[in-house]
Amino acid sequence: MHTSSTILWEELPSRCRDTVKELLEFARQTQHFIKPSDINQAISRTLFLLENQTLFQNIKIKKNLKPSLPLVDADIHQMNHVFMNLVLNAAQAMEGKGEINIHTDLSPRKHYIVIEISDTGPGIAKDVMQHIFEPFFTTKQEGQGTGLGLSMVYSIVENHGGSINARNRKEKGAVFTIELPIKNKDSKGVIDEK
Numbered sequence: 600m601h602t603s604s605t606i607l608w609e610e611l612p613s614r615c616r617d618t619v620k621e622l623l624e625f626a627r628q629t630q631h632f633i634k635p636s637d638i639n640q641a642i643s644r645t646l647f648l649l650e651n652q653t654l655f656q657n658i659k660i661k662k663n664l665k666p667s668l669p670l671v672d673a674d675i676h677q678m679n680h681v682f683m684n685l686v687l688n689a690a691q692a693m694e695g696k697g698e699i700n701i702h703t704d705l706s707p708r709k710h711y712i713v714i715e716i717s718d719t720g721p722g723i724a725k726d727v728m729q730h731i732f733e734p735f736f737t738t739k740q741e742g743q744g745t746g747l748g749l750s751m752v753y754s755i756v757e758n759h760g761g762s763i764n765a766r767n768r769k770e771k772g773a774v775f776t777i778e779l780p781i782k783n784k785d786s787k788g789v790i791d792e793k
C-alpha cells in the first residue's frame with residue numbers, strides 16, 4: 600500500500616512550483632535589508648500570490664501603477680508583507696466580493712511615493728477607526744484574526760520613514776494611503792517637505 604503523501608518537487612505543476620518558491624521567498628525574515636526597491640514590482644508580486652486564492656475568485660483587482668517610479672530605499676520583504684496585509688484585509692472586509700483598486704504615484708513635489716489601496720467593502724466605523732493600528736485590535740470573531748496585521752504594517756511603514764492613514768471613501772469602502780520617502784534620511788525626524 601502506498602502510505603506516503605510525499606510529493607516530489609519535480610511532480611508539482613510549474614505554476615504551483617513557482618508559487619511555493621515565491622511564498623518561501625516572501626516569508627523570509629530579513630532584518631532591515633534596505634536597498635533601492637521597486638514598489639510597483641512588490642505590489643505585482645503580492646497580487647501574483649493572492650489572485651488565484653479562493654477568497655479572490657469574485658474580487659476584481661484593478662492596478663493603476665505609475666510607470667517608471669523612482670526606487671525607494673526599502674526592505675522589499677517587509678514591503679511585500681505590508682501589501683499582503685492590506686489586500687487581505689480588503690478582501691476579508693468585502694467577504695470575497697467586490698473590487699480592490701491599487702494605485703501608485705509620485706507626490707506632487709516628487710519626494711514621496713504614494714500608494715493607495717481601496718476597496719468596495721463596508722468601510723470602517725468611527726469607533727473602530729481610532730483603534731485599527733493597535734496591536735491585537737480586531738473586529739473579527741475569536742480565532743479568525745490576531746489583530747496584528749495593521750500594527751505590523753504601521754511599524755514597517757514608520758521604520759521606513761513613511762506614513763500610513765486610513766479613511767472611508769465617499770462611495771462604499773475604505774482607503775489606506777501610504778507615503779514612502781524616495782530617499783531615507785539617516786537622521787530621524789526631518790524629512791523633506793512633500
Ligand SMILES: Nc1ncnc2c1ncn2[C@@H]1O[C@H](COP(=O)(O)OP(=O)(O)OP(=O)(O)O)[C@@H](O)[C@H]1O
Pocket residue numbers: 684688689692718720721722723727731736737738739743744745746747748749750773
Ligand atoms: N479594508 C478594511 N475595511 C474595513 N475594515 C477594515 C479594513 N482593514 C482593516 N479593517 C478593520 O481593522 C481591524 C484590524 O485589522 P488588522 O489587520 O490589524 O487585524 P485583523 O485583520 O482583524 O486580524 P489579522 O490581520 O491578524 O488577520 C480589522 O479587524 C477590521 O475591523
Ligand SMILES: [Mg+2]
Pocket residue numbers: 684687688744748749
Ligand atoms: Mg488583517
